[in-house]
Amino acid sequence: MTNASWVKIRRDLHQIPELGFQEFKTQQYLLDYIKTLPQEHITVTTWKTGIFVYAEGTVGDQTVAYRADIDGLPITEETGLDFVSQHEGRMHACGHDLHMTIALGSLTQVVQERIEHNALFVFQPAEEGPGGAQPMLESEEMKQYEIDYIFALHVDPKRPVGTVASKEGLLFANTSELFIDFHGKGGHAAYPHETKDMMMAASAFNVQLQQVVGRMVNPLEDAVVTLGKMEAGTVQNIIPEHARVEGTIRTTAAKTMPEIKQSIERILCGIEVRYECQTSVDYGANYFMVHNDGEYVERFKDALSNTSIEFIEAEEAMTGEDFGYMLKELRGFMFWLGVDSEYGLHNSKLNPKEEAIEVGIEAVVNMMKS
Numbered sequence: 590m591t592n593a594s595w596v597k598i599r600r601d602l603h604q605i606p607e608l609g610f611q612e613f614k615t616q617q618y619l620l621d622y623i624k625t626l627p628q629e630h631i632t633v634t635t636w637k638t639g640i641f642v643y644a645e646g647t648v649g650d651q652t653v654a655y656r657a658d659i660d661g662l663p664i665t666e667e668t669g670l671d672f673v674s675q676h677e678g679r680m681h682a683c684g685h686d687l688h689m690t691i692a693l694g695s696l697t698q699v700v701q702e703r704i705e706h707n708a709l710f711v712f713q714p715a716e717e718g719p720g721g722a723q724p725m726l727e728s729e730e731m732k733q734y735e736i737d738y739i740f741a742l743h744v745d746p747k748r749p750v751g752t753v754a755s756k757e758g759l760l761f762a763n764t765s766e767l768f769i770d771f772h773g774k775g776g777h778a779a780y781p782h783e784t785k786d787m788m789m790a791a792s793a794f795n796v797q798l799q800q801v802v803g804r805m806v807n808p809l810e811d812a813v814v815t816l817g818k819m820e821a822g823t824v825q826n827i828i829p830e831h832a833r834v835e836g837t838i839r840t841t842a843a844k845t846m847p848e849i850k851q852s853i854e855r856i857l858c859g860i861e862v863r864y865e866c867q868t869s870v871d872y873g874a875n876y877f878m879v880h881n882d883g884e885y886v887e888r889f890k891d892a893l894s895n896t897s898i899e900f901i902e903a904e905e906a907m908t909g910e911d912f913g914y915m916l917k918e919l920r921g922f923m924f925w926l927g928v929d930s931e932y933g934l935h936n937s938k939l940n941p942k943e944e945a946i947e948v949g950i951e952a953v954v955n956m957m958k959s
């Protein structure tokens with residue numbers, strides 16, 4: 590197929606972003622495409638909104654798995670593109686539309702050329718949350734395959750098209766979501782002394798939270814605590830009885846995560862006393878770090894040696910990826926694919942260069958053949 594065909598598929602997928610475990614139209618689109626391939630040597634299995642496609646190799650000496658995530662984000666797209674998202678308030682703002690297209694392109698080539706190794710394509714739901722990798726890994730559907738190694742890619746808006754980047758060891762951080770509710774006595778804006786203002790409680794928490802990394806975490810360890818959402822109040826003249834904050838915790842060392850959670854809980858104890866309120870904390874989805882197996886990173890470099898794709902040594906990133914759970918159980922690695930976008934991941938104007946699709950397909954297929 591030509592690049593134009595992959596661009597069309599990417600644009601179709603871009604228009605139907607769906608949140609984790611609700612990827613029904615996406616799954617149907619992928620299945621419809623997969624049905625157009627020669628079926629003699631492939632087996633297709635679904636798991637929730639995900640899909641496994643197993644392509645039997647000519648030799649079958651090993652099984653190489655490749656994972657692509659398929660969910661979108663709760664973001665209203667502002668790219669102004671002709672093929673803008675048709676789903677209100679949803680956007681493929683993390684490049685999963687490209688990830689899926691590259692997986693379809695690689696699958697097509699693997700099926701048409703019939704490579705030596707068996708290949709398993711894993712279309713995984715809910716990477717952005719609540720996390721599809723761990724339950725998919727534990728599913729009977731995935732356990733039936735004896736996987737020798739698994740790999741995956743993530744688009745990188747900061748790198749030019751034609752490049753890939755990876756490294757041995759830690760690539761992405763440990764992550765935990767963070768949801769906190771504050772409950773107290775609300776009331777009339779003109780009688781603040783009779784209320785316990787939950788907007789103040791949540792704001793004070795946010796200010797104190799900024800000291801966690803600066804003052805409570807060992808400076809030799811890397812960590813990030815960010816609030817991305819704060820909600821309180823209904824109208825201008827009511828002091829709210831409820832506030833909610835949502836955020837994320839990121840650490841490079843697994844042991845720093847429980848330490849940060851403990852610090853947050855200590856801060857909340859203080860907030861409860863000072864603002865005479867009750868708080869509850871929920872850590873949502875937790876992802877294990879992405880830790881690459883050096884042997885496979887080297888094999889990837891070798892697989893690219895006869896291509897024009899440039900391999901760049903990557904740095905650790907504070908991004909999270911539930912693919913980390915797959916790499917905890919299986920050997921393998923993850924790499925960044927340069928897509929050169931002025932706006933970054935999770936931005937409503939993210940606009941990856943589509944020329945990167947062919948680069949991704951070439952990199953994945955070369956690795957699978959190696």
Ligand SMILES: CC(=O)N[C@@H](CCC[C@H](N)C(=O)O)C(=O)O
Pocket residue numbers: 683716717718743764765766836837838874876907908909910911934
């Ligand atoms: C590559 C990327 O952007 N991944 C997401 C993963 C989300 C993890 C989870 N929902 C959290 O926010 O902790 C990221 O935000 O890094």
